[in-house]
Amino acid sequence: MSTAARPQPRPSLLEIDAYVPGRSKAAPGVKLHKLSSNETPLGPSPKAIEAFSAVGDHLERYPDGASTALREAIADTYGLNPNRIVCGNGSDELLTLLASAYLAPGDEGLYSQFGFLVYKIAILAAGATPVIAPETDHTTDVDALLARVTPRTKVVFLANPNNPTGTYLPITEVRRLHAGLPPHVLLVLDAAYAEYVRRNDYESGIEMVSSAENVVMTRTFSKVYGLAALRVGWLYGPEHVVDVLNRLRGPFNLSAAAIAAGAAAVRDKAFVDAAVRHNDDWLAWTAEEVRKLGLAVTPSVGNFILIHFPEAAGRTAADADEFLIGRGIVLRRVTAYGLPNALRMTIGDEEANRATVAALADFLARPA
Numbered sequence: 001m002s003t004a005a006r007p008q009p010r011p012s013l014l015e016i017d018a019y020v021p022g023r024s025k026a027a028p029g030v031k032l033h034k035l036s037s038n039e040t041p042l043g044p045s046p047k048a049i050e051a052f053s054a055v056g057d058h059l060e061r062y063p064d065g066a067s068t069a070l071r072e073a074i075a076d077t078y079g080l081n082p083n084r085i086v087c088g089n090g091s092d093e094l095l096t097l098l099a100s101a102y103l104a105p106g107d108e109g110l111y112s113q114f115g116f117l118v119y120k121i122a123i124l125a126a127g128a129t130p131v132i133a134p135e136t137d138h139t140t141d142v143d144a145l146l147a148r149v150t151p152r153t154k155v156v157f158l159a160n161p162n163n164p165t166g167t168y169l170p171i172t173e174v175r176r177l178h179a180g181l182p183p184h185v186l187l188v189l190d191a192a193y194a195e196y197v198r199r200n201d202y203e204s205g206i207e208m209v210s211s212a213e214n215v216v217m218t219r220t221f222s223k224v225y226g227l228a229a230l231r232v233g234w235l236y237g238p239e240h241v242v243d244v245l246n247r248l249r250g251p252f253n254l255s256a257a258a259i260a261a262g263a264a265a266v267r268d269k270a271f272v273d274a275a276v277r278h279n280d281d282w283l284a285w286t287a288e289e290v291r292k293l294g295l296a297v298t299p300s301v302g303n304f305i306l307i308h309f310p311e312a313a314g315r316t317a318a319d320a321d322e323f324l325i326g327r328g329i330v331l332r333r334v335t336a337y338g339l340p341n342a343l344r345m346t347i348g349d350e351e352a353n354r355a356t357v358a359a360l361a362d363f364l365a366r367p368a
Protein backbone atom coordinates (compact mmCIF):
# COMPACT_ATOMS: atom_id res chain seq x y z
CA MET A 1 0.00 0.00 0.00
CA SER A 2 1.35 3.44 -0.80
CA THR A 3 2.41 5.55 2.17
CA ALA A 4 0.15 8.36 0.92
CA ALA A 5 -2.77 6.27 2.17
CA ARG A 6 -1.75 6.74 5.79
CA PRO A 7 -1.16 9.81 8.00
CA GLN A 8 1.97 11.74 7.08
CA PRO A 9 4.26 13.58 9.53
CA ARG A 10 5.98 16.78 8.47
CA PRO A 11 8.76 15.50 6.17
CA SER A 12 11.52 17.21 8.19
CA LEU A 13 10.77 14.90 11.14
CA LEU A 14 12.04 11.94 9.12
CA GLU A 15 15.47 13.64 8.88
CA ILE A 16 15.90 13.28 12.65
CA ASP A 17 18.22 10.55 13.90
CA ALA A 18 16.67 9.64 17.25
CA TYR A 19 18.89 10.43 20.25
CA VAL A 20 20.66 7.29 21.48
CA PRO A 21 21.28 7.52 25.24
CA GLY A 22 24.41 6.15 26.91
CA ARG A 23 24.24 2.40 27.50
CA SER A 24 23.43 1.14 30.97
CA LYS A 25 24.31 -2.55 30.72
CA ALA A 26 27.68 -4.27 30.92
CA ALA A 27 28.66 -7.92 30.59
CA PRO A 28 26.65 -10.23 32.87
CA GLY A 29 28.24 -11.28 36.14
CA VAL A 30 30.53 -8.25 36.59
CA LYS A 31 29.88 -5.20 38.76
CA LEU A 32 28.48 -2.35 36.64
CA HIS A 33 30.21 1.03 36.61
CA LYS A 34 27.89 3.26 34.56
CA LEU A 35 29.99 6.18 33.38
CA SER A 36 28.03 6.83 30.20
CA SER A 37 25.56 9.63 30.95
CA ASN A 38 27.36 12.14 33.19
CA GLU A 39 25.32 11.15 36.22
CA THR A 40 26.77 12.03 39.63
CA PRO A 41 28.34 9.18 41.61
CA LEU A 42 27.03 10.73 44.84
CA GLY A 43 23.33 10.45 44.00
CA PRO A 44 20.82 13.12 45.08
CA SER A 45 20.68 14.95 48.40
CA PRO A 46 18.95 12.85 51.13
CA LYS A 47 16.60 15.84 51.54
CA ALA A 48 15.53 15.48 47.90
CA ILE A 49 14.83 11.79 48.40
CA GLU A 50 12.74 12.57 51.46
CA ALA A 51 10.73 15.22 49.57
CA PHE A 52 10.24 12.79 46.69
CA SER A 53 8.92 10.08 49.01
CA ALA A 54 6.43 12.42 50.68
CA VAL A 55 4.71 13.01 47.33
CA GLY A 56 3.68 9.33 47.36
CA ASP A 57 0.96 10.07 49.91
CA HIS A 58 -1.09 12.03 47.37
CA LEU A 59 -0.59 10.72 43.88
CA GLU A 60 -4.21 11.53 43.01
CA ARG A 61 -3.49 15.27 43.05
CA TYR A 62 -2.38 17.23 40.01
CA PRO A 63 0.94 19.00 40.49
CA ASP A 64 1.19 22.78 40.71
CA GLY A 65 1.25 23.67 37.00
CA ALA A 66 3.40 26.73 37.71
CA SER A 67 6.06 24.73 39.64
CA THR A 68 5.95 27.56 42.17
CA ALA A 69 7.88 25.89 45.01
CA LEU A 70 10.67 24.92 42.64
CA ARG A 71 10.89 28.34 40.97
CA GLU A 72 11.02 29.99 44.39
CA ALA A 73 13.75 27.66 45.63
CA ILE A 74 15.82 28.34 42.51
CA ALA A 75 15.19 32.08 42.77
CA ASP A 76 16.26 32.11 46.45
CA THR A 77 19.40 30.12 45.73
CA TYR A 78 20.57 32.15 42.75
CA GLY A 79 19.13 35.56 43.68
CA LEU A 80 16.74 35.65 40.70
CA ASN A 81 13.22 36.87 40.03
CA PRO A 82 11.00 33.72 40.10
CA ASN A 83 8.76 35.23 37.43
CA ARG A 84 11.60 34.96 34.95
CA ILE A 85 12.09 31.24 35.54
CA VAL A 86 10.38 28.46 33.58
CA CYS A 87 10.77 24.86 34.72
CA GLY A 88 10.91 21.99 32.28
CA ASN A 89 10.64 18.22 32.16
CA GLY A 90 14.42 18.14 31.94
CA SER A 91 16.21 20.99 30.22
CA ASP A 92 15.79 18.99 27.00
CA GLU A 93 12.11 19.96 27.05
CA LEU A 94 13.02 23.64 27.35
CA LEU A 95 15.52 23.42 24.48
CA THR A 96 12.84 21.81 22.32
CA LEU A 97 10.22 24.40 23.32
CA LEU A 98 12.62 27.24 22.50
CA ALA A 99 13.27 25.80 19.05
CA SER A 100 9.60 25.29 18.32
CA ALA A 101 8.75 28.80 19.54
CA TYR A 102 11.44 30.73 17.66
CA LEU A 103 12.13 28.63 14.55
CA ALA A 104 9.90 27.99 11.54
CA PRO A 105 10.54 26.21 8.22
CA GLY A 106 13.08 28.25 6.26
CA ASP A 107 14.78 29.53 9.43
CA GLU A 108 18.22 28.45 10.56
CA GLY A 109 19.30 27.24 13.98
CA LEU A 110 23.04 27.58 14.55
CA TYR A 111 25.33 25.57 16.83
CA SER A 112 28.90 24.40 17.13
CA GLN A 113 30.42 21.29 15.47
CA PHE A 114 30.58 19.08 18.57
CA GLY A 115 27.63 20.80 20.26
CA PHE A 116 25.06 18.78 22.23
CA LEU A 117 23.01 16.63 19.81
CA VAL A 118 19.66 17.69 21.22
CA TYR A 119 20.07 21.05 19.40
CA LYS A 120 20.04 19.41 15.99
CA ILE A 121 16.99 17.32 16.92
CA ALA A 122 15.14 20.37 18.27
CA ILE A 123 15.94 22.45 15.17
CA LEU A 124 14.79 19.71 12.78
CA ALA A 125 11.68 19.07 14.87
CA ALA A 126 10.76 22.72 14.37
CA GLY A 127 11.10 22.26 10.60
CA ALA A 128 14.12 24.58 10.48
CA THR A 129 17.60 24.02 9.07
CA PRO A 130 20.57 23.12 11.30
CA VAL A 131 23.74 25.10 10.54
CA ILE A 132 27.01 23.94 12.06
CA ALA A 133 30.12 26.05 12.77
CA PRO A 134 33.47 24.20 12.88
CA GLU A 135 35.44 24.06 16.15
CA THR A 136 39.11 24.63 16.90
CA ASP A 137 40.76 22.12 19.29
CA HIS A 138 37.33 20.72 20.21
CA THR A 139 36.33 24.17 21.46
CA THR A 140 33.57 26.48 20.23
CA ASP A 141 34.92 29.10 17.81
CA VAL A 142 33.02 32.38 18.16
CA ASP A 143 34.28 33.74 14.84
CA ALA A 144 33.18 30.57 13.03
CA LEU A 145 29.70 30.90 14.57
CA LEU A 146 29.40 34.58 13.68
CA ALA A 147 30.55 33.88 10.12
CA ARG A 148 27.56 31.53 9.70
CA VAL A 149 24.89 33.97 10.85
CA THR A 150 22.56 34.78 7.94
CA PRO A 151 19.29 36.72 7.65
CA ARG A 152 17.57 33.34 8.30
CA THR A 153 19.35 32.67 11.61
CA LYS A 154 16.86 32.85 14.49
CA VAL A 155 18.41 30.83 17.31
CA VAL A 156 22.01 30.08 18.36
CA PHE A 157 22.56 27.21 20.82
CA LEU A 158 25.74 27.20 22.90
CA ALA A 159 26.53 24.56 25.51
CA ASN A 160 28.98 26.11 27.94
CA PRO A 161 30.73 23.97 29.02
CA ASN A 162 29.98 21.70 26.10
CA ASN A 163 29.09 18.03 26.19
CA PRO A 164 30.78 15.77 24.96
CA THR A 165 34.03 17.78 24.74
CA GLY A 166 34.11 19.30 28.27
CA THR A 167 35.62 22.53 26.93
CA TYR A 168 34.22 25.98 27.71
CA LEU A 169 34.22 29.59 26.56
CA PRO A 170 35.24 32.40 28.93
CA ILE A 171 32.42 34.88 29.51
CA THR A 172 34.30 37.49 27.44
CA GLU A 173 33.97 35.21 24.42
CA VAL A 174 30.28 34.58 25.10
CA ARG A 175 29.77 38.36 25.28
CA ARG A 176 31.62 38.78 22.00
CA LEU A 177 29.31 36.20 20.43
CA HIS A 178 26.27 38.04 21.77
CA ALA A 179 27.58 41.41 20.58
CA GLY A 180 27.95 40.03 17.06
CA LEU A 181 24.37 38.73 16.82
CA PRO A 182 21.49 40.83 15.50
CA PRO A 183 19.03 41.63 18.33
CA HIS A 184 16.29 39.42 16.90
CA VAL A 185 18.47 36.29 17.18
CA LEU A 186 17.90 34.31 20.39
CA LEU A 187 21.10 33.15 22.11
CA VAL A 188 20.48 30.00 24.19
CA LEU A 189 23.17 29.38 26.81
CA ASP A 190 22.93 25.76 27.94
CA ALA A 191 24.77 25.71 31.27
CA ALA A 192 24.04 22.09 32.24
CA TYR A 193 27.48 21.72 33.86
CA ALA A 194 27.88 25.26 35.28
CA GLU A 195 28.08 24.11 38.91
CA TYR A 196 31.21 22.08 38.17
CA VAL A 197 33.23 24.84 36.55
CA ARG A 198 36.04 26.28 38.66
CA ARG A 199 37.46 28.99 36.42
CA ASN A 200 37.61 32.70 37.20
CA ASP A 201 36.81 33.65 33.62
CA TYR A 202 33.63 31.50 33.48
CA GLU A 203 30.05 32.68 34.06
CA SER A 204 26.90 30.71 33.35
CA GLY A 205 25.18 33.70 31.75
CA ILE A 206 22.84 34.94 34.49
CA GLU A 207 24.04 38.53 34.16
CA MET A 208 23.77 38.44 30.39
CA VAL A 209 20.16 37.27 30.63
CA SER A 210 19.40 40.04 33.13
CA SER A 211 20.67 42.74 30.79
CA ALA A 212 19.61 41.53 27.33
CA GLU A 213 16.30 40.84 25.59
CA ASN A 214 17.66 38.01 23.44
CA VAL A 215 19.55 35.70 25.82
CA VAL A 216 18.23 32.74 27.82
CA MET A 217 20.08 30.31 30.07
CA THR A 218 19.04 26.71 30.68
CA ARG A 219 20.10 24.60 33.67
CA THR A 220 19.44 21.04 34.78
CA PHE A 221 18.97 18.94 37.91
CA SER A 222 20.21 15.86 36.04
CA LYS A 223 23.91 16.36 36.64
CA VAL A 224 25.31 17.71 39.92
CA TYR A 225 21.92 17.45 41.69
CA GLY A 226 21.57 13.77 40.84
CA LEU A 227 17.92 13.87 39.74
CA ALA A 228 18.22 12.66 36.14
CA ALA A 229 15.50 10.05 36.67
CA LEU A 230 12.93 12.69 37.64
CA ARG A 231 13.51 15.02 34.64
CA VAL A 232 13.92 18.52 36.08
CA GLY A 233 15.34 21.52 34.24
CA TRP A 234 14.88 25.27 34.36
CA LEU A 235 15.37 28.33 32.28
CA TYR A 236 16.06 31.95 33.17
CA GLY A 237 15.06 34.42 30.50
CA PRO A 238 13.61 37.81 29.60
CA GLU A 239 9.93 38.26 30.48
CA HIS A 240 8.76 38.12 26.86
CA VAL A 241 10.41 34.70 26.32
CA VAL A 242 9.07 33.37 29.63
CA ASP A 243 5.59 34.47 28.55
CA VAL A 244 5.86 32.58 25.25
CA LEU A 245 7.11 29.39 26.91
CA ASN A 246 4.33 29.51 29.49
CA ARG A 247 1.80 29.55 26.64
CA LEU A 248 3.50 26.74 24.76
CA ARG A 249 4.47 24.26 27.49
CA GLY A 250 2.19 21.55 28.79
CA PRO A 251 0.00 22.81 31.64
CA PHE A 252 1.50 20.27 34.10
CA ASN A 253 4.89 19.70 32.51
CA LEU A 254 6.64 18.76 35.77
CA SER A 255 5.47 15.97 38.04
CA ALA A 256 4.79 16.70 41.70
CA ALA A 257 7.78 14.49 42.56
CA ALA A 258 10.07 16.51 40.27
CA ILE A 259 8.93 19.80 41.80
CA ALA A 260 9.32 18.62 45.40
CA ALA A 261 12.66 16.87 44.96
CA GLY A 262 14.12 19.68 42.85
CA ALA A 263 13.16 22.32 45.41
CA ALA A 264 14.75 20.35 48.25
CA ALA A 265 17.87 19.60 46.20
CA VAL A 266 18.59 23.19 45.18
CA ARG A 267 18.29 24.35 48.81
CA ASP A 268 20.85 21.76 50.01
CA LYS A 269 23.94 23.78 49.18
CA ALA A 270 26.30 21.71 51.35
CA PHE A 271 25.44 18.60 49.36
CA VAL A 272 26.18 20.28 46.02
CA ASP A 273 29.46 21.65 47.35
CA ALA A 274 30.53 18.15 48.35
CA ALA A 275 29.65 16.81 44.91
CA VAL A 276 31.67 19.56 43.24
CA ARG A 277 34.66 18.90 45.51
CA HIS A 278 34.51 15.19 44.69
CA ASN A 279 34.53 16.06 41.01
CA ASP A 280 37.41 18.52 41.31
CA ASP A 281 39.62 15.91 42.90
CA TRP A 282 38.73 12.99 40.67
CA LEU A 283 38.53 14.94 37.40
CA ALA A 284 42.15 16.03 37.85
CA TRP A 285 43.30 12.59 38.99
CA THR A 286 41.54 10.67 36.22
CA ALA A 287 42.61 12.96 33.38
CA GLU A 288 46.21 12.81 34.57
CA GLU A 289 46.25 9.00 34.94
CA VAL A 290 44.69 8.47 31.51
CA ARG A 291 47.23 10.82 29.92
CA LYS A 292 50.03 8.87 31.62
CA LEU A 293 48.82 5.83 29.69
CA GLY A 294 49.59 7.72 26.49
CA LEU A 295 45.99 8.61 25.54
CA ALA A 296 45.05 12.19 24.67
CA VAL A 297 42.40 13.75 26.94
CA THR A 298 40.61 16.97 25.97
CA PRO A 299 40.94 19.45 28.89
CA SER A 300 37.55 19.38 30.65
CA VAL A 301 35.83 21.64 33.18
CA GLY A 302 32.79 19.34 33.49
CA ASN A 303 32.19 16.02 35.24
CA PHE A 304 33.45 13.97 32.31
CA ILE A 305 36.45 13.64 30.01
CA LEU A 306 36.79 12.95 26.31
CA ILE A 307 39.48 10.29 25.73
CA HIS A 308 41.00 9.92 22.26
CA PHE A 309 42.18 6.54 20.98
CA PRO A 310 44.61 5.56 18.22
CA GLU A 311 43.22 4.38 14.91
CA ALA A 312 45.45 1.28 14.98
CA ALA A 313 43.69 -2.10 14.73
CA GLY A 314 42.90 -3.49 18.16
CA ARG A 315 43.42 -0.11 19.85
CA THR A 316 40.43 1.88 18.61
CA ALA A 317 37.70 3.50 20.68
CA ALA A 318 35.33 0.73 19.57
CA ASP A 319 37.83 -1.93 20.71
CA ALA A 320 38.33 -0.14 24.02
CA ASP A 321 34.58 0.15 24.54
CA GLU A 322 34.14 -3.59 24.05
CA PHE A 323 37.05 -4.40 26.37
CA LEU A 324 35.77 -2.09 29.11
CA ILE A 325 32.25 -3.49 28.91
CA GLY A 326 33.75 -6.91 29.63
CA ARG A 327 35.05 -5.37 32.86
CA GLY A 328 31.67 -3.85 33.75
CA ILE A 329 32.73 -0.34 32.74
CA VAL A 330 30.33 1.50 30.44
CA LEU A 331 31.64 4.67 28.78
CA ARG A 332 29.91 6.65 26.03
CA ARG A 333 30.60 6.20 22.33
CA VAL A 334 30.48 9.57 20.58
CA THR A 335 30.46 8.53 16.93
CA ALA A 336 27.14 10.34 16.48
CA TYR A 337 29.03 13.56 17.29
CA GLY A 338 31.58 12.87 14.56
CA LEU A 339 34.08 11.60 17.13
CA PRO A 340 34.47 7.91 16.19
CA ASN A 341 37.93 7.70 17.79
CA ALA A 342 36.92 8.93 21.23
CA LEU A 343 35.02 7.74 24.28
CA ARG A 344 33.47 9.99 26.89
CA MET A 345 34.00 8.96 30.50
CA THR A 346 31.91 10.36 33.34
CA ILE A 347 33.90 10.96 36.54
CA GLY A 348 32.61 8.31 38.94
CA ASP A 349 33.31 7.28 42.49
CA GLU A 350 36.83 6.33 43.52
CA GLU A 351 36.31 2.64 42.77
CA ALA A 352 34.95 3.31 39.28
CA ASN A 353 37.69 5.78 38.37
CA ARG A 354 40.46 3.47 39.55
CA ALA A 355 38.86 0.47 37.83
CA THR A 356 38.61 2.38 34.54
CA VAL A 357 42.22 3.54 34.58
CA ALA A 358 43.38 0.00 35.42
CA ALA A 359 41.23 -1.47 32.66
CA LEU A 360 42.53 1.04 30.11
CA ALA A 361 46.10 0.14 31.10
CA ASP A 362 45.33 -3.56 30.55
CA PHE A 363 43.62 -2.77 27.26
CA LEU A 364 46.65 -0.90 25.94
CA ALA A 365 49.07 -3.58 27.20
CA ARG A 366 47.36 -6.56 25.56
CA PRO A 367 48.52 -7.77 22.17
CA ALA A 368 46.64 -5.82 19.50
Ligand SMILES: *Cc1c(COP(=O)(O)O)cnc(C)c1O
Pocket residue numbers: 038089090091092093116159162163190192219220221222223228231232233
Ligand atom coordinates in the same frame (compact mmCIF):
# COMPACT_ATOMS: atom_id res chain seq x y z
C1 LIG B 1 22.86 16.47 30.30
C2 LIG B 1 22.71 17.70 29.47
C3 LIG B 1 21.54 18.43 29.50
C4 LIG B 1 20.46 18.08 30.50
O1 LIG B 1 19.42 17.43 30.01
P1 LIG B 1 18.16 17.14 30.94
O2 LIG B 1 17.08 17.06 29.94
O3 LIG B 1 17.98 18.30 31.88
O4 LIG B 1 18.44 15.87 31.65
C5 LIG B 1 21.43 19.58 28.75
N1 LIG B 1 22.47 20.00 28.00
C6 LIG B 1 23.62 19.33 27.96
C7 LIG B 1 24.75 19.88 27.18
C8 LIG B 1 23.77 18.16 28.69
O5 LIG B 1 24.91 17.47 28.62
